[in-house]
Amino acid sequence: MTIEKTGARHEALGLDEVDLKKLYRAMLLARRVDERSWILNRQGKAAFVISCQGQEAAQIGTAYNLRPGYDYLYPYYRDSGMTLLLGQTPRDQFLSLMGKKEDPNSGGRQMPGHFSSRELNIVTASAPVGVQYPQATGTALAFKMRGEDGVAVACGGEASTSGGDWHEAMNFAGIHDLPVIFLIENNVYAISVPSKFQVAGSIAKRAEGYGFPGVEVDGNDVLAVHEAAKGAVDRARRGDGPTLIEAKTYRITAHSSDDDDRRYREREEIEEWRLKDPIIRFEKYLSENDLLGEGEKEAMDREIIAEVAEASSYAENAAFADPDDVLTGVYAGA
Numbered sequence: 001m002t003i004e005k006t007g008a009r010h011e012a013l014g015l016d017e018v019d020l021k022k023l024y025r026a027m028l029l030a031r032r033v034d035e036r037s038w039i040l041n042r043q044g045k046a047a048f049v050i051s052c053q054g055q056e057a058a059q060i061g062t063a064y065n066l067r068p069g070y071d072y073l074y075p076y077y078r079d080s081g082m083t084l085l086l087g088q089t090p091r092d093q094f095l096s097l098m099g100k101k102e103d104p105n106s107g108g109r110q111m112p113g114h115f116s117s118r119e120l121n122i123v124t125a126s127a128p129v130g131v132q133y134p135q136a137t138g139t140a141l142a143f144k145m146r147g148e149d150g151v152a153v154a155c156g157g158e159a160s161t162s163g164g165d166w167h168e169a170m171n172f173a174g175i176h177d178l179p180v181i182f183l184i185e186n187n188v189y190a191i192s193v194p195s196k197f198q199v200a201g202s203i204a205k206r207a208e209g210y211g212f213p214g215v216e217v218d219g220n221d222v223l224a225v226h227e228a229a230k231g232a233v234d235r236a237r238r239g240d241g242p243t244l245i246e247a248k249t250y251r252i253t254a255h256s257s258d259d260d261d262r263r264y265r266e267r268e269e270i271e272e273w274r275l276k277d278p279i280i281r282f283e284k285y286l287s288e289n290d291l292l293g294e295g296e297k298e299a300m301d302r303e304i305i306a307e308v309a310e311a312s313s314y315a316e317n318a319a320f321a322d323p324d325d326v327l328t329g330v331y332a333g334a
């Protein structure tokens, strides 16, 4: 991996030391929240976990370019890193994970991973994969009609590009030059199905057929993702239209806490990808460029672990949602 050694990559991207530490901290926070979530699941305190592990660079590198509360994010279930960067807190995530009343996403009514915040313009996903793409495209149309320079970002896994919604959204966005970014986090699997049985050809190249750029990027390299996303965001704000980003990455964990991935993939494959772990790679870049010493790194991690522990115990002790409240906000008038 020679790319880490080319010192001033971040300078070429207009990122200073403060930016780099924010990027690193955000990736590590997402990882630690995720790890804690699995522990809560194994303790019987969280019914279901769906993980972002391995995809932190794709998420943080993209979200770092957005204006929270102005741009719109249509995340998918793995995007906890993105939502944390935009302003959701570890406490919010644990409250949601454990179905607590204070859960800001849905008051404990929704499955974890359905991130939602009116203040932050994060729009909840629906359960069928891919329905977020036409919704985000509609929001981009609204930005354009109002003459605003906002950007809508819609995210999903590679398998969601096999559905019709994705193609319809891509086509509509291409026709009307809309300020929407499609971020595909290609993590190689759709539950147990490897991408070779799910996706024909290149995802990134499909954008050309819809009349706008498609970029394939190393999704485990946060600086490469940042560069691609910055180009896409700048282009959208200028009014030049959509961009598709295919971030090539890997799902380190099983599909969810209910999945046993030993049934369909070799442990060696996971170990190979662990060597390309986006957090370790970025650590290496930072340390090779004397931007993050061992002591500072450990202090940051200790601080994050303490923050996560505090958030987790707050949520554990919080009240459950009231069963009588289950239909509030579900049906009109309820």
Ligand SMILES: Cc1ncc(C[n+]2csc(CCOP(=O)(O)OP(=O)(O)O)c2C)c(N)n1
Pocket: 078, 127, 128, 129, 156, 157, 158, 159, 160, 161, 187, 189, 190, 191, 251, 255
């Ligand atoms: C339309 C639809 N079909 C099937 C499912 C069941 N399902 C949930 S997640 C998933 C895998 C999606 O894979 P991908 O888009 O690659 O995302 P990943 O989970 O790998 O991040 C499937 C098939 C669903 N939710 N919606």
Ligand SMILES: [Mg+2]
Pocket: 157, 158, 159, 185, 186, 187, 188, 189, 190, 191
């Ligand atoms: Mg996938």
